[in-house]
Amino acid sequence: MSYRTNFRPDLFAGQVILITGGGSGIGRCTAHELASLGASLALIGRKLEKLQSVADEIAAPGRVSLHTCDIRDEAAVRDTVAAVLARHGRIDGLFNNAGGQFPSPLRDISQKGWEAVVRNNLTGGFLMARECYTQWLEGHGGAIVNIVADMWNGMPGMGHSGAARAGMLNFTETAACEWAASGVRVNAVAPGWIASSGLDTYPDEFKERIKLLARKVPLQRLGTESEVSAAVVFLLSEAAAFITGSTLRVDGGVPNAKHTWVLPEHGNSTPYEGFPLSRTPGFLNPA
Numbered sequence: 001m002s003y004r005t006n007f008r009p010d011l012f013a014g015q016v017i018l019i020t021g022g023g024s025g026i027g028r029c030t031a032h033e034l035a036s037l038g039a040s041l042a043l044i045g046r047k048l049e050k051l052q053s054v055a056d057e058i059a060a061p062g063r064v065s066l067h068t069c070d071i072r073d074e075a076a077v078r079d080t081v082a083a084v085l086a087r088h089g090r091i092d093g094l095f096n097n098a099g100g101q102f103p104s105p106l107r108d109i110s111q112k113g114w115e116a117v118v119r120n121n122l123t124g125g126f127l128m129a130r131e132c133y134t135q136w137l138e139g140h141g142g143a144i145v146n147i148v149a150d151m152w153n154g155m156p157g158m159g160h161s162g163a164a165r166a167g168m169l170n171f172t173e174t175a176a177c178e179w180a181a182s183g184v185r186v187n188a189v190a191p192g193w194i195a196s197s198g199l200d201t202y203p204d205e206f207k208e209r210i211k212l213l214a215r216k217v218p219l220q221r222l223g224t225e226s227e228v229s230a231a232v233v234f235l236l237s238e239a240a241a242f243i244t245g246s247t248l249r250v251d252g253g254v255p256n257a258k259h260t261w262v263l264p265e266h267g268n269s270t271p272y273e274g275f276p277l278s279r280t281p282g283f284l285n286p287a
Contacts, residue, residue: 019043029278041065043067046070138182144175194225
């Protein structure tokens with residue numbers, strides 16, 4: 001089955017898009033959608049076997065290259081971007097998707113744990129964006145989309161990730177101004193609670209909390225990987241030519257829910273499922 005995208009055919013034909021964290025979850029989904037629209041892809045991640053699996057699914061020989069890289073390593077990022085250019089000859093867009101965190105109250109986060117999350121979710125994204133800019137985009141233009149999160153008004157239980165994602169939002173706004181003269185647009189997408197494979201990595205007690213989250217969403221459900229991918233693809237596309245420094249929330253309205261308003265239960269929000277290979281994490285499926 002082909003990807004059921006809302007965008008016109010060949011929208012990204014002739015373009016090269018880098019995707020960090022391209023071996024699973026939202027990165028994998030977005031890779032499929034961009035490939036279906038004609039893009040050539042450079043999939044970047046730490047585990048080659050996961051990247052290879054996505055490339056095999058996409059089945060577009062010659063259009064997908066694989067690059068193992070720890071985005072927290074400055075030299076590795078520099079070499080990876082250079083390798084992408086050597087392989088594809090150009091860079092038109094970057095989807096800064098890679099990241100990770102673990103649930104913990106602030107009092108229990110060690111310095112090592114704090115720095116690991118900040119390096120994953122902020123420093124690595126900065127390094128990748130800077131290298132794409134200095135090695136190619138500065139002289140040719142293009143688009144960058146950074147992943148942030150629903151960290152508005154704090155992120156209790158994941159304060160390290162909230163601080164890093166807030167930093168990435170500010171980086172997005174700063175880069176949008178500094179790099180505009182080079183024809184480079186920089187935006188962000190802020191997913192809320194998405195039923196992505198990444199949820200399977202959390203401990204069991206946290207999974208039990210995730211099951212209850214839909215009741216706190218005005219749209220009364222979790223989001224899909226395809227709904228995040230659609231936002232990323234739009235911001236990378238020519239249709240967003242006058243959008244930079246913006247953050248597009250994909251969160252079902254969670255930040256708009258207030259304690260003064262009781263959210264009614266309903267089933268009036270239909271999920272967009274464009275990715276035929278997407279699977280809801282098993283623990284979210286009713287028994």
